[in-house]
Amino acid sequence: MSARTSDPEAYLRQPAGVSERFERIRQRPVILSVRHLSKDFGSDGHRRPVFEGLTLDIHRREFICAIGPSGCGKSTLARIVAGLDEASGGEVLLDGALVTGPGPDRGMVFQGYTLFPWLTVKANVMFGLEMGGQAPAIAEQEARQWLDMVGLGKFENAYPHELSGGMKQRVAIARALANGPRILIMDEPFGALDAQTRAQMQGYLLQIWRKVDVTILFITHDLDEAAYLSDRILVMGANPGRLVEFIENPVPRPRSAEQFQSPEFLALKRRLEEHIHPPMEVEEADLLPMVKLTHADDEVE
Amino acid sequence: MLGIDDAPKVAIIFVGTFFQQVLVISNTVRKVDPALIEASQTLGARGWKLVRRVIIPASVSDIYTDMRILLGWAWTYLIVAEVVGTMSGITYFINQQARYRNFDNVYAAIAMIGIIGFSSDLFLAWLGSVLFPWKRKSHGTSGIARHSLSTSASPSLEATTQTP
Numbered sequence: 001m002s003a004r005t006s007d008p009e010a011y012l013r014q015p016a017g018v019s020e021r022f023e024r025i026r027q028r029p030v031i032l033s034v035r036h037l038s039k040d041f042g043s044d045g046h047r048r049p050v051f052e053g054l055t056l057d058i059h060r061r062e063f064i065c066a067i068g069p070s071g072c073g074k075s076t077l078a079r080i081v082a083g084l085d086e087a088s089g090g091e092v093l094l095d096g097a098l099v100t101g102p103g104p105d106r107g108m109v110f111q112g113y114t115l116f117p118w119l120t121v122k123a124n125v126m127f128g129l130e131m132g133g134q135a136p137a138i139a140e141q142e143a144r145q146w147l148d149m150v151g152l153g154k155f156e157n158a159y160p161h162e163l164s165g166g167m168k169q170r171v172a173i174a175r176a177l178a179n180g181p182r183i184l185i186m187d188e189p190f191g192a193l194d195a196q197t198r199a200q201m202q203g204y205l206l207q208i209w210r211k212v213d214v215t216i217l218f219i220t221h222d223l224d225e226a227a228y229l230s231d232r233i234l235v236m237g238a239n240p241g242r243l244v245e246f247i248e249n250p251v252p253r254p255r256s257a258e259q260f261q262s263p264e265f266l267a268l269k270r271r272l273e274e275h276i277h278p279p280m281e282v283e284e285a286d287l288l289p290m291v292k293l294t295h296a297d298d299e300v301e
Numbered sequence: 302m303l304g305i306d307d308a309p310k311v312a313i314i315f316v317g318t319f320f321q322q323v324l325v326i327s328n329t330v331r332k333v334d335p336a337l338i339e340a341s342q343t344l345g346a347r348g349w350k351l352v353r354r355v356i357i358p359a360s361v362s363d364i365y366t367d368m369r370i371l372l373g374w375a376w377t378y379l380i381v382a383e384v385v386g387t388m389s390g391i392t393y394f395i396n397q398q399a400r401y402r403n404f405d406n407v408y409a410a411i412a413m414i415g416i417i418g419f420s421s422d423l424f425l426a427w428l429g430s431v432l433f434p435w436k437r438k439s440h441g442t443s444g445i446a447r448h449s450l451s452t453s454a455s456p457s458l459e460a461t462t463q464t465p
Contacts, residue, residue: 104345128344
């Protein structure tokens, strides 16, 4: 490892093109604005805060990844922005308008695909368009275009159960984007996929995002995924959930798998790891109280 | 009150299955995957459209399976109805023949009930796979649970053959 990456501040140093890009992003209008958002669960006696005092702005066409340890409320944040959960305090503004419930201006992609099993792939993509009052013929045409875009044009008449996990999730992305949402919220969308499919899907998602005018809020617990995809990374902490740092990703675009070894990527990853896995006295405390159950004469370690 | 023809049988079967149906269907509808409802809400579905386009299609195939189970119950009530009150029908025939000690006729009739019940269930299973093609390859835990429920319809039919 070079001297540059061992510097704890290394992730803050952005290559020239990157800092200019962030300058341009900051000029863009704010799409999503979260103000002093807090959420707690439980009845009045035992209020347990999920997170509190969350304030952030997301600009148009930004790709935001939210990471954090389990229990930090990153999924809850996604659900509140989508309007599926209610906040306990604070507010969420989309294009300056208060978010009060679920709506077609905020698309959502879930980890569990949630395609309608009784509809064909094409009818799934048409669903939102029809809900918006689009004529069936036009909805069908648009659905075809979206399916071609995610590379599933040939499967338009298949049912979801006939597709692989990665294909299902591409349909779910097409279905969400067909509605023309201002922001696409993705809650650990690739969490159920195997490593190879996941890498492939990340590539697809970047390609799609490059072509479509959409802002993305992407929840993940995979640090590589966050570093690979994002413009900025929202690092959350747990107990209580809070915003720890909003990191500008120093890795230049366009992204590729080769960058996984670049100094910017490694510096960023180190910083993320410090946040998510703080150095602790793990080694000693986590030893299992096991008696020796083997007599074979090979000491493996 | 309803005479001695088919009306009292129909009434007993109706009373026997209708209230069960109400409970079973309400339970099935309640079990619709909330994630599907949430997904449809983020796509703009609300109110009656949500019911018509999501909740009904999501539960209709399971309601169909409920109906298959209830058909087994309907058979049971038919036997009861014929034993109690009427002067026609297959159970009446069994009782009558038993009194004459024509046991080969009795067993033929018993077998008849079993065959009709079993084949009607097979037919409905096939019809279900035509009506709900997305259920044909059921996967996940809910599919397995459903399957075990639908096979439990046959033992209840079998049981009816022993009623007389």
